[in-house]
Amino acid sequence: MIETVKRLLGVKKSGPRIELVVSCEKLEKRVAVLEDGKLEEYSIERDSERNIVGGIFKGKVRNIEHGLKAMFVDIGFEKNAFLHFWDAIPAALDSGIEAVQRSGKQAPSKKKLTAKDIPTVYPVGSEIMVQVTKGPIGTKGPRITTNISMAGRYMVLMPFSDQCGISRKIEDPKERARLRKILTELTLPEGMGIIIRTAGEGQKARFFVRDLGFLLDQWREVEKGMAEKPTASTLILEPDLIDRTVRDLLTENVDAVHVDDLRAAERMQELVGQISKRAKKSIHHYSGQKPIFDNFDVQTQIDSAFLRQVWLPCGGYLVIDETEAMIAVDVNTGRNKGSKDMDKTLFQTNMEAADEVARQLRLRNIGGLIVVDFIDMKNRKDQQAVYQRMRDRLRRDKARTHVLPISPLGLMEMTRQRAQESLSSSLYTNCAYCHGKGVVKSSMTMSVELQRALHTLMKRHQEDVHEFRVTVHPELLNRLRTEDEELLIDIERRYAGRLIFRSDATLHVEKFSITNAQTNEELKV
Numbered sequence: 001m002i003e004t005v006k007r008l009l010g011v012k013k014s015g016p017r018i019e020l021v022v023s024c025e026k027l028e029k030r031v032a033v034l035e036d037g038k039l040e041e042y043s044i045e046r047d048s049e050r051n052i053v054g055g056i057f058k059g060k061v062r063n064i065e066h067g068l069k070a071m072f073v074d075i076g077f078e079k080n081a082f083l084h085f086w087d088a089i090p091a092a093l094d095s096g097i098e099a100v101q102r103s104g105k106q107a108p109s110k111k112k113l114t115a116k117d118i119p120t121v122y123p124v125g126s127e128i129m130v131q132v133t134k135g136p137i138g139t140k141g142p143r144i145t146t147n148i149s150m151a152g153r154y155m156v157l158m159p160f161s162d163q164c165g166i167s168r169k170i171e172d173p174k175e176r177a178r179l180r181k182i183l184t185e186l187t188l189p190e191g192m193g194i195i196i197r198t199a200g201e202g203q204k205a206r207f208f209v210r211d212l213g214f215l216l217d218q219w220r221e222v223e224k225g226m227a228e229k230p231t232a233s234t235l236i237l238e239p240d241l242i243d244r245t246v247r248d249l250l251t252e253n254v255d256a257v258h259v260d261d262l263r264a265a266e267r268m269q270e271l272v273g274q275i276s277k278r279a280k281k282s283i284h285h286y287s288g289q290k291p292i293f294d295n296f297d298v299q300t301q302i303d304s305a306f307l308r309q310v311w312l313p314c315g316g317y318l319v320i321d322e323t324e325a326m327i328a329v330d331v332n333t334g335r336n337k338g339s340k341d342m343d344k345t346l347f348q349t350n351m352e353a354a355d356e357v358a359r360q361l362r363l364r365n366i367g368g369l370i371v372v373d374f375i376d377m378k379n380r381k382d383q384q385a386v387y388q389r390m391r392d393r394l395r396r397d398k399a400r401t402h403v404l405p406i407s408p409l410g411l412m413e414m415t416r417q418r419a420q421e422s423l424s425s426s427l428y429t430n431c432a433y434c435h436g437k438g439v440v441k442s443s444m445t446m447s448v449e450l451q452r453a454l455h456t457l458m459k460r461h462q463e464d465v466h467e468f469r470v471t472v473h474p475e476l477l478n479r480l481r482t483e484d485e486e487l488l489i490d491i492e493r494r495y496a497g498r499l500i501f502r503s504d505a506t507l508h509v510e511k512f513s514i515t516n517a518q519t520n521e522e523l524k525v
Contacts, residue, residue, distance in 0.1 A: 018254050020245065021296050022268075024261035029241045032298045033249060039301040042363050044423065045241035053420055054238035056131045056148060056222055060231040064119050071122065072141075073130060076232035079141030083130065085118040087145040129226055129235070135420035150215050153247050153275065154200035154208055157215040163193040169395075170201045182208055189216070199251050207275060246271045248398075250279055257283040260292040305363050306424065312336075312356055316349040320360060322424060326369040329357055333375060346375045347382045354386050358393035367399065367418020376410045387412065433508070441510045443479040450476070450512055451487060453525045457514055458495035467498045467517035476512065477503040
């Protein structure tokens with residue numbers, strides 16, 4: 001609210017300069033959020049991989065697993081969606097089990113649902129309206145809920161809940177009181193609720209009325225689709241990346257938006273023009289010769305930010321590893337020798353690490369369990385300061401996070417909501433050579449394995465095979481010639497056989513073949 005008043009009075013806003021850089025290409029769209037030129041948020045969307053999180057579907061219950069307290073629902077994808085009983089309880093309220101009074105009358109007593117009620121409410125074969133809360137990740141199908149919510153620019157509509165509220169991120173008491181008054185004066189259909197988003201801070205009442213009208217129109221289309229469309233159908237999907245950028249990122253705090261596609265720029269101006277003339281003027285079409293991400297130094301930051309090793313300003317660095325079970329982050333002092341006060345040096349490195357870890361979680365869209373191994377600090381006060389810094393930096397994260405204080409072992413554990421695959425999972429596929437391990441056996445290891453195989457085969461075929469052709473990768477052959485030649489000669493003497501080596505650059509570095517040189521028959525260990 002204060003920033004809005006300052007802007008109206010012509011006072012320069014405080015805080016960093018915020019810019020949005022939007023790249024529109026044939027196969028994908030990208031949006032970067034810069035604060036004083038530094039990359040803080042990064043989103044990517046590909047036309048062939050449309051995001052289904054937030055989408056509403058008409059599903060059909062295929063089977064119920066009482067042991068898991070869950071049901072599997074067909075919503076039109078290869079894998080059935082997973083619906084836990086607790087995520088299905090709000091939908092039962094919509095089915096008429098619970099009545100809601102908004103006119104000030106006392107609401108009738110609510111019938112509480114338990115997990116035992118869900119199979120009765122939604123038996124196998126029944127139709128159900130669901131919303132995707134987590135997209136398919138790995139071999140798992142989408143996760144869904146019946147607690148439907150539809151996001152607008154300034155508010156979220158909840159068709160099946162009569163709860164209303166205001167975002168806790170709006171801290172000004174006077175502004176909260178003003179918004180509370182606006183909220184109570186809005187005309188809502190019976191049984192529905194709304195939550196005012198952070199973007200609603202400082203906005204006029206008519207903007208909320210317009211936003212609510214738009215959401216109610218969308219909801220009517222959803223209801224119509226539920227009544228008319230066949231099962232396993234899409235009722236509504238979240239807008240594409242460009243529209244979501246206007247809705248979620250283009251706030252009053254944004255100083256400029258740069259878009260390299262004229263149509264996309266005009267569309268963004270049209271979407272925001274009815275709400276804010278200032279925001280419309282901040283959208284510019286970029287027509288420079290250099291790619292837009294290169295011009296604003298975004299691509300360089302992306303390339304460096306997504307490395308396994310991420311450097312800190314002080315000279316320390318992070319090592320980030322994504323595994324199936326968790327995300328491990330290791331903090332190291334690196335080149336940071338600091339002052340003579342080692343405790344101060346370690347504290348400085350850990351504070352910068354907390355800033356960068358929070359940033360990396362957003363940039364990489366990392367979710368699930370995260371463990372950060374900070375450098376050991378003896379002072380409990382320093383540990384608490386690092387913990388508080390991490391909490392402060394995570395407040396700007398749109399995903400839900402939960403962080404615990406640093407443990408006696410110097411570890412900080414946290415969880416971050418995972419709605420979809422991490423950015424690295426979306427951008428990369430497992431290496432066909434190492435099958436995702438990131439390492440291959442050393443030439444010494446392969447030499448040991450080859451000699452072990454030779455001992456076995458030459459002993460087994462000592463009477464019938466006298467010449468063995470061995471085909472190996474050139475790296476292994478180099479090792480055999482330069483370091484292990486005497487060992488191979490000893491094997492030939494022991495079994496009275498002859499070894500003939502051939503190199504094959506197309507052979508996998510971890511593979512070799514041994515054949516009978518006379519018959520070309522491959523010999524298996």
